Amino acid sequence: MSYLMNTYKKSDFCIVKGEGCTVFDTDNNAYLDFTSGIGVNALGYGNEKIINAIKTQSEKLLHISNLYRTENDEKVAEKLAKKLNMQSVFFANSGAEANEGAIKLARKYSYDKYGENRYEIITLVDSFHGRTISTLKATGQDKFHKYYMPFPDGFSYAKANDIEDVKSKVSDKTCAIMLEVIQGEGGVLPLDKDFLQNVQALCNEKDILFIVDEVQTGVGRTGEFCGYQNFDLNPDIVTLAKGLGGGLPIGAILAGDKTGETFSYSDHGSTFGGNPVSTAVANVIFDEMTDDFLKDITDKGDYFISKLKEIKSDYITDVRGIGLMIGMCLNDKKVNGDVAEFAKDNGILVLTAGNNTVRFLPPLTISKEDIDKCVEVIKKALA
Ligand SMILES: *Cc1c(COP(=O)(O)O)cnc(C)c1O
Numbered sequence: 001m002s003y004l005m006n007t008y009k010k011s012d013f014c015i016v017k018g019e020g021c022t023v024f025d026t027d028n029n030a031y032l033d034f035t036s037g038i039g040v041n042a043l044g045y046g047n048e049k050i051i052n053a054i055k056t057q058s059e060k061l062l063h064i065s066n067l068y069r070t071e072n073d074e075k076v077a078e079k080l081a082k083k084l085n086m087q088s089v090f091f092a093n094s095g096a097e098a099n100e101g102a103i104k105l106a107r108k109y110s111y112d113k114y115g116e117n118r119y120e121i122i123t124l125v126d127s128f129h130g131r132t133i134s135t136l137k138a139t140g141q142d143k144f145h146k147y148y149m150p151f152p153d154g155f156s157y158a159k160a161n162d163i164e165d166v167k168s169k170v171s172d173k174t175c176a177i178m179l180e181v182i183q184g185e186g187g188v189l190p191l192d193k194d195f196l197q198n199v200q201a202l203c204n205e206k207d208i209l210f211i212v213d214e215v216q217t218g219v220g221r222t223g224e225f226c227g228y229q230n231f232d233l234n235p236d237i238v239t240l241a242k243g244l245g246g247g248l249p250i251g252a253i254l255a256g257d258k259t260g261e262t263f264s265y266s267d268h269g270s271t272f273g274g275n276p277v278s279t280a281v282a283n284v285i286f287d288e289m290t291d292d293f294l295k296d297i298t299d300k301g302d303y304f305i306s307k308l309k310e311i312k313s314d315y316i317t318d319v320r321g322i323g324l325m326i327g328m329c330l331n332d333k334k335v336n337g338d339v340a341e342f343a344k345d346n347g348i349l350v351l352t353a354g355n356n357t358v359r360f361l362p363p364l365t366i367s368k369e370d371i372d373k374c375v376e377v378i379k380k381a382l383a
Pocket of ligand 1 (some may be wrong): 093094097119128129130131137184185213214215217241242246
């Protein structure tokens with residue numbers, strides 16, 4: 001009997017600790033983790049630097065209102081802004097909250113410049129942007145647009161990789177286009193570079209803000225600090241969350257030159273946003289993302305994809321992804337769940353996504369030996 005609301009189909013076992021890339025249940029069964037808390041535990045479990053940052057900061061100050069200046073949020077905001085050529089940063093507590101803030105930021109920019117009738121945001125079919133009412137509406141999947149009406153107006157959906165469809169949705173009401181460069185929940189679908197660059201050009205031409213939701217793709221996942229860098233893009237607004245806190249809750253809105261000063265006193269806020277402990281860890285995570293570390297992610301991701309492609313199975317229709325964000329697409333809607341179940345029973349945790357995709361989001365510290373172990377079990381599952 002559990003008193004938690006029944007919103008997740010939970011495992012029957014209970015996880016009590018983690019070490020490196022392995023988690024353990026109450027009976028001390030080990031599971032090699034290819035989920036990392038859905039792309040959150042970027043450095044795995046038990047990382048000394050993270051633990052020390054939490055210890056040190058929690059002894060000094062757990063929380064203080066954003067009415068007072070603190071050190072850690074200032075530091076990591078500066079690092080993020082300089083690294084990504086952005087002008088200002090707002091810290092929230094989750095991906096949905098960061099996206100919600102990005103929507104507000106885009107609408108305020110447009111309101112200030114063009115008045116109140118330019119508020120529409122175009123997102124893509126099969127996108128995922130979060131679980132708040134607005135970010136559900138921004139999510140381009142009908143199954144998320146039930147029960148909670150009325151949803152806010154001002155969202156429309158264009159087909160991914162179809163620039164003509166995007167153009168047909170643009171009107172004098174459009175203020176922003178928001179997308180994920182690799183659709184994560186939608187099935188690990190990297191978008192075409194041409195398409196993304198065309199979206200960006202369209203945005204620049206019409207002073208439409210280009211928002212990239214890097215909640216899942218950001219913070220090293222794709223072998224670049226942000227996924228959009230794999231596609232040579234230059235967005236106006238970027239949102240981060242999952243990996244940025246290394247396991248603690250955090251979200252961030254990064255604003256470029258156009259919107260860097262759009263929010264002013266009391267235009268936006270958050271009680272917990274930029275919490276000193278979460279941002280202490282965010283500093284550690286940021287500092288770990290060296291060029292060598294990022295290059296290693298690319299190497300391991302390429303290795304992982306090549307090993308998955310070697311598996312001979314009639315079920316597999318595609319293996320795709322960038323860095324350590326990888327999807328194995330199957331031709332049978334039910335089999336991806338069976339594969340995940342089989343893997344779990346054999347000590348490997350994997351995710352599913354879309355209708356038919358097995359999704360791998362290991363800690364970025366995963367080793368090639370552990371990748372081999374995972375591939376062996378997937379091979380057996382499909383045999
Ligand atoms: C997970 C995710 C979100 C939502 O993040 P939460 O922290 O769960 O609110 C938003 N966008 C993308 C692309 C995501 O993968």
